[in-house]
Amino acid sequence: MNKTTTIIGAGVVGLAVAAELSKIHNDILLIDKNPSFGQETSSRNSEVIHAGIYYAKDSKKARFCVEGNRLLYQLCEESRIPHRRCGKVIVATDPDEEEILESIAEKARDNGAVPLERLSSQQIKALEPNVKAFAALLSPSTGIIDSHRLMRRYLSEAKKNGAQFVTQTMVSRIEKRDRGDYRIHVTYPDGDTDRFNSHWVINCAGLEADTIAASMGIDIDACGYRLHYWKGEYFSLDVPHGYIRRLVYPVPQVNHVGLGVHATIDLSDRIKLGPNAIYLPDRTLEYGVDNSVRRSFFEAAVRYLPDINIEQLNPEMAGIRPKLQKPGDSVRDFIIEEESAKGLAGVVNLIGIESPGLTACLAIAKYVRALVEG
Structure with missing residues (x-):
């Protein structure tokens, strides 16, 4: 099996990326280790639409939160996603x-x-x-949102555009092939294994994003990717x-x-x-x-x-x-990196996507699309 794009992780960011990239790629595979979408960080939070108040100037958190706030309210109005601009x-x-x-x-x-x-x-x-x-x-401009309905909206759009969604699929290893694409090795709940090839690999694995990056051969400590x-x-x-x-x-x-x-x-x-x-x-x-x-x-x-x-x-x-910080460390920004500089052209790693990831999800997805297109 060969895919143009594989997105690992179906939290709110992975789903938003799938919906956005499905507008330009009709051969997308979205995979998650859980039985359904959004079962970890994306479903266990305050469901707040943040305004972008607290983050360092010119950081990705600040930029994508402010942009995402506007985009998210617009999407909620257009798609009738329950929300409230309560302040x-x-x-x-x-x-x-x-x-x-x-x-x-x-x-x-x-x-x-x-x-x-x-x-x-x-x-x-x-x-x-x-x-x-x-x-x-x-x-x-701070508000609240039904995050499950938001995620369902993204998944529906991605599927409508031809994306496949596969659950209970654990990525064990990713290897770069001589052809320039990637062989992704996966394990299913019954222990069976499989592998397939993909030109693009988008790592939105949330809590395990650093593990996925390490499986590609990236030194996550040297790169500051350890979660x-x-x-x-x-x-x-x-x-x-x-x-x-x-x-x-x-x-x-x-x-x-x-x-x-x-x-x-x-x-x-x-x-x-x-x-x-x-x-x-x-x-x-x-x-x-x-x-x-x-x-x-x-x-x-x-x-x-x-x-x-x-x-x-x-x-x-x-x-x-x-x-991306342990006790005593200073604040870290989102990592969203196209990895050509590491010899992994076609890989985009999203590491440390915590709050305000829900608010920023659509802005992040558009940024990832720009990386793919550029």
């Missing part, structure tokens, strides 16, 4: 945090994000009566419907290991608190929520939701993020 408030719960708000606003301006509005404590109370803060920034797993737990908050109408975020943590325990709403107005950030040095895929951390979640959230009580918090879910 977000970033709150200073202590007077010492107020100056951090200005640095956040400056970074948002540098990134070209929709301007943020500075709010006083009285203005916050008028918008969100149950939120307490000394000051805040209002991000009007580190960070678990994020969530708790639901049992409060009356409409308790908050916008997302509520504290000022971010140092080095953006996470954005702190924030309060998000979903499209049914249920509230989740989280995530925290737990480093997993052994890269174990373990999705349980440790109820013993409920106290720390409560203490974080009660700073800006002062009327809640700890009994209203219940374990919800957990996700795992593929970060």
